[in-house]
Amino acid sequence: xxxxxxxxxxxxxxxxxxxxxxxxxxxxxxxxxxxxxxxxxxxxxxxxxxxxxxxxxxxxxxxxxxxxxxxxxxxxxxxxxxxxxxxxxxxxxxxxxxxxxxxxxxxxxxxxxxxxxxxxxxxxxxxxxxxxxxxxxxxxxxxxxxxxxxxxxxxxxxxxxxxxxxxxxxxxxxxxxxxxxxxxxxxxxxxxxxxxxxxxxxxxxxxxxxxxxxxxxxxxxxxxxxxxxxxxxxxxxxxxxxxxxxxxxxxxxxxxxxxxxxxxxxxxxxxxxxxxxxxxxxxxxxxxxxxxxxxxxxxxxxxxxxxxxxxxxxxxxxxxxxxxxxxxxxxxxxxxxxxxxxxxxxxxxxxxxxxxxxxxxxxxxxxxxxxxxxxxxxxxxxxxxxxxxxxxxxxxxxxxxxxxxxxxxxxxxxxxxxxxxxxxxxxxxxxxxxxxxxxxxxxxxxxxxxxxxxxxxxxxxxxxxxxxx
Ligand code: NAD
Ligand code: UDX
Numbered sequence: 472x473x474x475x476x477x478x479x480x481x482x483x484x485x486x487x488x489x490x491x492x493x494x495x496x497x498x499x500x501x502x503x504x505x506x507x508x509x510x511x512x513x514x515x516x517x518x519x520x521x522x523x524x525x526x527x528x529x530x531x532x533x534x535x536x537x538x539x540x541x542x543x544x545x546x547x548x549x550x551x552x553x554x555x556x557x558x559x560x561x562x563x564x565x566x567x568x569x570x571x572x573x574x575x576x577x578x579x580x581x582x583x584x585x586x587x588x589x590x591x592x593x594x595x596x597x598x599x600x601x602x603x604x605x606x607x608x609x610x611x612x613x614x615x616x617x618x619x620x621x622x623x624x625x626x627x628x629x630x631x632x633x634x635x636x637x638x639x640x641x642x643x644x645x646x647x648x649x650x651x652x653x654x655x656x657x658x659x660x661x662x663x664x665x666x667x668x669x670x671x672x673x674x675x676x677x678x679x680x681x682x683x684x685x686x687x688x689x690x691x692x693x694x695x696x697x698x699x700x701x702x703x704x705x706x707x708x709x710x711x712x713x714x715x716x717x718x719x720x721x722x723x724x725x726x727x728x729x730x731x732x733x734x735x736x737x738x739x740x741x742x743x744x745x746x747x748x749x750x751x752x753x754x755x756x757x758x759x760x761x762x763x764x765x766x767x768x769x770x771x772x773x774x775x776x777x778x779x780x781x782x783x784x785x786x787x788x789x790x791x792x793x794x795x796x797x798x799x800x801x802x803x804x805x806x807x808x809x810x811x812x813x814x815x816x817x818x819x820x821x822x823x824x825x826x827x828x829x830x831x832x833x834x835x836x837x838x839x840x841x842x843x844x845x846x847x848x849x850x851x852x853x854x855x856x857x858x859x860x861x862x863x864x865x866x867x868x869x870x871x872x873x874x875x876x877x878x879x880x881x882x883x884x885x886x887x888x889x890x891x892x893x894x895x896x897x898x899x900x901x902x903x904x905x906x907x908x909x910x911x912x913x914x915x916x917x918x919x920x921x922x923x924x925x926x927x928x929x930x931x932x933x934x935x936x937x938x939x940x
Pocket of ligand 1: 480481482483484485486505506507508511548561562563564581584585602603604605635636637638639750751
């Protein structure tokens with residue numbers, strides 16, 4: 472079967488870039504991305520490409536090439552479902568904030584709504600693709616909804632799992648040259664195999680077939696949670712060692728380099744930091760822990776939960792170190808944050824370490840001054856408000872957002888690097904130093920800057936994982 476019309480439900484950080492690349496690479500396929508969020512769809516359709524709702528290097532060019540040709544963004548969900556022969560579900564699957572599994576399980580209400588809508592609207596056979604990250608065995612729930620809540624017409628559904636491995640900040644690069652594409656499906660039937668081949672053929676337009684893996688649907692679903700758990704576990708492992716380095720005079724970057732040259736360990740994902748953020752790692756590990764617990768696998772659950780415990784500790788430790796270094800009081804002191812996004816080259820702030828560090832400092836009555844090149848003031852306030860630690864008014868009193876980094880740092884007692892934006896390396900650090908209160912403290916939560924040079928200027932520096940000899 473040849474796919475001619477694709478619909479993707481969910482125009483977020485995954486749905487938007489993924490479909491843009493599919494459309495760019497498959498001009499013979501019509502791709503419609505739909506969302507219930509009208510503002511988001513309007514932003515995807517904005518003539519001014521700097522207003523796209525997702526900032527990713529290179530994405531504007533891809534959208535410019537395909538939009539209006541075979542890539543469309545719309546709020547007409549039913550219409551797009553009806554027309555499509557393949558439907559990607561790429562809606563959010565956040566951690567549940569209520570009821571059974573609160574704080575751990577994935578909230579599948581948006582997924583279920585999509586499945587019900589597809590069942591209600593479909594008049595012809597469809598291949599339904601799970602693009603969202605889902606608990607293992609969700610495909611059977613989706614299948615049951617699709618097969619039992621339809622509109623009476625004799626429609627056949629095939630469910631595939633096709634998790635997305637892109638990382639934000641490098642989404643376009645990752646989509647154009649993925650390490651692998653994973654397609655899970657019903658390998659026991661001819662129809663299942665045909666559906667898998669239909670999806671494989673879409674990717675084969677630009678990904679070589681030896682990079683496209685096909686597995687049974689449960690392996691595919693579980694591989695996504697596992698991949699994120701392994702990646703996050705590396706960050707927590709190196710962060711755990713960063714604290715020991717600080718006590719012993721070792722340097723975590725040197726340790727990371729030394730172990731990373733062992734080809735069995737490898738050099739990537741060993742950068743010690745203020746703690747990992749992003750919408751995926753914490754959510755997916757909590758989900759994995761929850762699934763393990765529901766099967767009674769308590770040791771398995773406890774093992775993975777430590778990755779989160781360590782990450783929470785790392786964020787808190789960074790904030791407490793600022794407080795204790797500033798003579799145990801930051802009350803009334805301006806602390807400048809360079810960076811708010813959870814990593815560079817994205818405007819996404821979900822679970823960013825900066826939010827938690829700011830929250831600790833605000834509780835100590837500090838004045839937090841934030842500069843981030845891509846994150847809006849509105850988003851920064853929304854992020855701290857979401858924690859519910861204090862009132863929205865108090866958060867606005869405690870945090871000031873600047874459009875200029877030099878203004879943010881002026882008269883500050885300390886600068887903290889929370890995101891590794893390249894532009895921070897190019898700043899005139901002598902000028903920043905001259906405008907600060909003295910002693911001028913600098914806390915590099917990303918191992919971004921040349922500490923020796925900054926110390927020569929006069930800064931008192933703290934670098935994660937760097938011990939005093
Ligand atoms: P997102 O919140 O940016 O986007 C999800 C979109 O779905 C939102 O715009 C929302 O309005 C829309 N939506 C929700 N319910 C809908 C419905 N019933 N009909 C139409 N639209 C609806 O989320 P995201 O970051 O793109 O993540 C989507 C999924 O992909 C999640 O399961 C996530 O775990 C997974 N994932 C994310 C990343 C990442 O880097 N962000 C990477 C890999 C996988
Ligand atoms: C992650 C996975 O990498 C990706 O495959 C999956 O599809 C979605 O989740 P993402 O969260 O976008 O991607 O970014 P990633 O590069 O993995 O970084 C996650 C967090 O870990 C960031 O806060 C980053 O700064 C931090 N990190 C990463 C470190 O602190 N040290 C590292 O060595 C690597």
